[in-house]
Amino acid sequence: MLTNTEKVDEPKIEEVPYKSSSKSADVVKFLTEEFQGGVEQAKALSEKMIDDESKPFEYKYQARKILQALNAKLKEFQSVDEHKQSPLLTLTNSLLSFKLGVNFFDCEEFHDAEKNLQHSLDLFEQLPHSLRDKHLNTLQDIYNHIGITHCNRGNHEKGMPYLQKASELYERLRGEERYQSEDALQSQDNAQWREMEEASTQRVSEGKTPLIIVGGFDKGRLEKNQTMTLFYLAQVHTKLGNNELAVQNCADTMQRQLSTGDYQLKDWSINCVNIAEYFIKNGHLAQAEYCLLSALAILPSEATLKKKLRATLQMQLARYYLERLTVGAAFFKEGRSMDKEKISKQFVEFTPLKGKVKEFTAIVESIKDFKSIEDAKTLFRLANTQFKRALEYFKLDGRVTEHVQMQQDVSKLYKQLSMLESEKERFIAMQERRVAILEPLLGELNPKAYEVMTIEMAVELADVYSAMFDVIYEDHQAKGTKPKQAEADVMNKHGENSIKQGKYAREIILKKEEKYDYAQAILNLTLSIARIYSKLYSRDERVMLGHLEQSFREYEWLEKFMKDFMVERKMTSLADLPQGMAEPFRMMKEMVELLPVKIGKLNAKLTLQGK
Numbered sequence: 001m002l003t004n005t006e007k008v009d010e011p012k013i014e015e016v017p018y019k020s021s022s023k024s025a026d027v028v029k030f031l032t033e034e035f036q037g038g039v040e041q042a043k044a045l046s047e048k049m050i051d052d053e054s055k056p057f058e059y060k061y062q063a064r065k066i067l068q069a070l071n072a073k074l075k076e077f078q079s080v081d082e083h084k085q086s087p088l089l090t091l092t093n094s095l096l097s098f099k100l101g102v103n104f105f106d107c108e109e110f111h112d113a114e115k116n117l118q119h120s121l122d123l124f125e126q127l128p129h130s131l132r133d134k135h136l137n138t139l140q141d142i143y144n145h146i147g148i149t150h151c152n153r154g155n156h157e158k159g160m161p162y163l164q165k166a167s168e169l170y171e172r173l174r175g176e177e178r179y180q181s182e183d184a185l186q187s188q189d190n191a192q193w194r195e196m197e198e199a200s201t202q203r204v205s206e207g208k209t210p211l212i213i214v215g216g217f218d219k220g221r222l223e224k225n226q227t228m229t230l231f232y233l234a235q236v237h238t239k240l241g242n243n244e245l246a247v248q249n250c251a252d253t254m255q256r257q258l259s260t261g262d263y264q265l266k267d268w269s270i271n272c273v274n275i276a277e278y279f280i281k282n283g284h285l286a287q288a289e290y291c292l293l294s295a296l297a298i299l300p301s302e303a304t305l306k307k308k309l310r311a312t313l314q315m316q317l318a319r320y321y322l323e324r325l326t327v328g329a330a331f332f333k334e335g336r337s338m339d340k341e342k343i344s345k346q347f348v349e350f351t352p353l354k355g356k357v358k359e360f361t362a363i364v365e366s367i368k369d370f371k372s373i374e375d376a377k378t379l380f381r382l383a384n385t386q387f388k389r390a391l392e393y394f395k396l397d398g399r400v401t402e403h404v405q406m407q408q409d410v411s412k413l414y415k416q417l418s419m420l421e422s423e424k425e426r427f428i429a430m431q432e433r434r435v436a437i438l439e440p441l442l443g444e445l446n447p448k449a450y451e452v453m454t455i456e457m458a459v460e461l462a463d464v465y466s467a468m469f470d471v472i473y474e475d476h477q478a479k480g481t482k483p484k485q486a487e488a489d490v491m492n493k494h495g496e497n498s499i500k501q502g503k504y505a506r507e508i509i510l511k512k513e514e515k516y517d518y519a520q521a522i523l524n525l526t527l528s529i530a531r532i533y534s535k536l537y538s539r540d541e542r543v544m545l546g547h548l549e550q551s552f553r554e555y556e557w558l559e560k561f562m563k564d565f566m567v568e569r570k571m572t573s574l575a576d577l578p579q580g581m582a583e584p585f586r587m588m589k590e591m592v593e594l595l596p597v598k599i600g601k602l603n604a605k606l607t608l609q610g611k
Contacts, residue, residue, distance in 0.1 A: 027077055028192055031092065031213045032199050035070055039099065039212055042066045046106065057107045064103045071096050087131050088192060092213060094123035095135070098142055105145060110153050117146045134215035136173060140166050140225045148232050156239045163233050170226040227256045247278045251348035258298075258352050266309055269295040273316050280323055283342035286364045290349075290357065292317045297356040311393035315406060318386035322409055322416070324367070325379040329416045332370040343367050373420045380417050384410065396444065404441055404453055411437050411460065424471055431468045435461065447508060458505035459525065465498035466528055473535055488537045495532045502529045519565045523558065523584050530554035530591065545602050552595045559592055 042063035050056055074096060078089050101116035121142050124132065132139070143166035150159030200211035210216060230253040237246035254271055257263035272295035279288035295313050299306050331338060344364040350357070370376055387410050394402040411434040418430040438461050447454040472491040476483050483491060502525045509518045533551035538544050562585060566576070574582055 027086075027089070028195055030073065030077065031088070032196055032211060034073065035092065035213065036211055038066050038070045039095075040209070042099065042103075046103065060103055060107050064100065064107075067096060067100050067103060071100070087127055088213070090123055091127055091131055091135070094120045094127070095138065095212065097123065098138060098145075101149075102145060105149055105152075110149050114146065114149045114153070117142060117149060121146060136169065137218050137221045137225070138215070140169050140173075140222065140229075143169065144225060144229055144232070147229075147236075151232060151236055151239075156236045160233075160236050160240070163229055163236065166229045167226065167233070170222060170229065173222060223256070223260065224262065227253055227260075227262070230256070243278065247275050248347055250275055255348055255350055258350050265298065265306070269298065269309060269313060273313070276316070276320065279347075280320060283339055284345050284347070285320075285324060285343045285367050286360060287345065287347050288320055289317075289363050289367075290360050292320055293357045293363075294350050294353050297353050307393050311390040314386045315390040315394070315402070318383045318390065318406075319409060321379050321383035321386065322413060325376060325383065325413065325416045328370045328379065329376055329419050332376070332420065337369050338367070370420075373417070376417055376420050380413050383413055387413075396441070400445075400450065401453070404445070404450075404457070407437050407441055408457065408460065411464075415464075418467075424475055427471055428468050431464050434464045438464070451508060451512075455505050455508055455521075458501045458508075459521065462498045462501035462505065462525065462528065465494045465501065466532065469494040469498060469532060469535075473537075483537060485539075488539075492536050492538075495536050499529050499532055502526075516565050516568050519562070520578065520581055522561060523581060523588070526554055526558040526561075527584055527588060530558070534595070541602065541606060545599065545606065548595065548599050548602065552592075552599060555588055555591045555595060558588055562588070 045059045045063040045066070048059045050058060052058065071093075074089065074092055078086070078093070097116045097120035101113050101120060104110070104113035104116060121139075124135070124139060124142065143162045147159040147162030147166065150156070150162065196211055196214055200214040204210055230249045234246045234249035234253060237243070237249060250271060254263075254268060254275075257268060272291045276288040276291040279285070279291065292313065296310070296317070299310055299313070303310070327338070346360055349360060368375070387406055391403065391406055393399070394406060396403045414430045414434050414437075418427050421427045421430065438457055442454065442457045442461065445454050445457070469491055472483065472487065472494070482488075506522060506525050506529075509515055509522060512518070515522070530551045533547050533554060536544075536547045538547070566572075569576075571577065574585060577585060
């Protein structure tokens with residue numbers, strides 16, 4: 001249950017009959033004319049478009065003055081003994097406090113917003129049920145706004161119970177008779193109330209809005225408020241780390257928005273992308289695909305409309321297929337199976353899109369463990385098709401970041417597919433395709449303007465060339481043969497290109513003030529450079545000796561860099577190194593000790609041979 005720690009300590013107001021008097025007539029006149037007109041005027045001002053961007057709250061401040069003037073007039077009535085315990089004026093006070101609270105909230109004055117909203121709730125809870133039931137929509141509003149105000153002030157734990165209370169109220173109301181019929185509410189049995197109800201009915205017959213004080217039950221408002229409740233509950237659960245609840249609330253919000261048509265196309269689509277990312281991260285692949293397909297399904301059928309949004313969604317769908325290819329390839333190589341329970345778990349179905357989006361069950365059935373490379377190729381084609389479509393919009397000229405990142409993703413497609421390829425020639429052909437994608441792009445990039453991207457691409461190219469070098473080298477190692485000169489030239493060329501790209505990336509990093517933040521990258525790059533130098537092939541052993549000496553110089557340089565890094569970071573032992581650096585560091589130390597012995601032996605051999 002919700003606990004109001006700041007609740008006003010006043011006795012519960014009993015419902016009492018009103019006595020007819022001139023003062024009572026004044027109250028009715030105030031509520032039906034001055035109060036009604038003032039609130040309507042304040043509402044119109046609050047919704048008015050601003051004229052001066054430097055005064056964003058000008059009209060809201062004017063609205064506030066009207067509400068405060070009404071509040072002052074109300075207090076005059078409440079100062080009269082006859083009205084001190086009047087439930088009707090207590091209700092009016094609650095409604096005014098609520099509207100002032102919302103005004104302060106809209107003007108980003110959250111402390112005063114919370115104060116007024118809490119006062120409104122405290123007064124509301126003193127009302128007799130027969131009167132309170134006239135304004136249950138407002139009670140839902142009050143709970144929502146108090147919860148949201150606490151959250152905007154960073155008090156998510158304090159705001160959560162109010163939002164939950166709003167949701168509980170919704171669940172109760174939607175199942176009751178009043179949800180089906182607004183006529184279920186009974187009239188207050190007193191002359192003042194009947195008079196106001198009659199006046200409200202008359203206003204409606206004249207095409208005017210009903211009297212605010214009379215209230216009523218609005219099903220549309222109930223549903224809209226619940227959508228807001230779920231939306232903010234999603235935010236609060238995110239802040240509190242309740243990710244599954246957050247994504248469920250977000251999905252429910254989106255379902256409601258879609259059902260009512262009350263949403264912005266771009267916002268709804270991007271929310272699909274956001275929750276799809278959560279589903280992918282947690283292995284709920286079918287739900288992720290369903291959300292991405294749903295985002296595409298609500299776009300206009302004309303391809304020339306919403307081009308950027310469409311391309312963005314195509315890019316995200318392509319990345320989803322890339323992720324499936326990556327996971328599927330890894331599981332296939334390791335002989336593991338995917339978790340079908342996780343894959344098939346359903347969080348939401350957007351019923352208005354039924355028939356426009358692939359059925360959830362069909363998506364589940366399409367997600368299977370790889371039985372061969374052909375299964376991987378199917379996902380490759382799906383991803384590649386979407387990337388091609390997105391790249392038609394995200395061109396290099398004007399959309400550099402998105403274009404380059406997508407081309408890197410296409411390169412990853414070939415990388416994942418090549419992991420399953422057993423034929424050396426096909427493997428190399430896929431790596432060469434990656435080079436054809438990445439190398440021209442790297443040449444187009446300005447390393448000063450796109451420093452990080454340049455480093456990433458150079459590192460990836462170094463890795464691609466290294467992969468081609470290694471597959472040829474290891475093939476001959478496994479067979480116990482030496483490459484023919486032509487093949488040795490090709491292998492060495494790959495190795496030299498890998499060294500070139502690795503050194504290029506390292507050079508850029510070393511010029512950065514924060515170079516030690518990239519120590520892991522420097523360590524990995526230099527170990528690869530040194531390793532390839534030591535394996536470059538030549539029939540001339542004197543040339544081989546030169547390669548080994550160059551390899552040793554790389555290890556020596558790396559040893560000094562790592563010593564400087566540890567001093568700069570105040571590390572005294574291997575145990576202080578960040579995770580993932582200790583093992584490569586040990587490997588480097590080992591090579592610094594062993595390589596001179598190997599160089600010495602080869603040098604001695606060549607000396608004896610007179611070479």
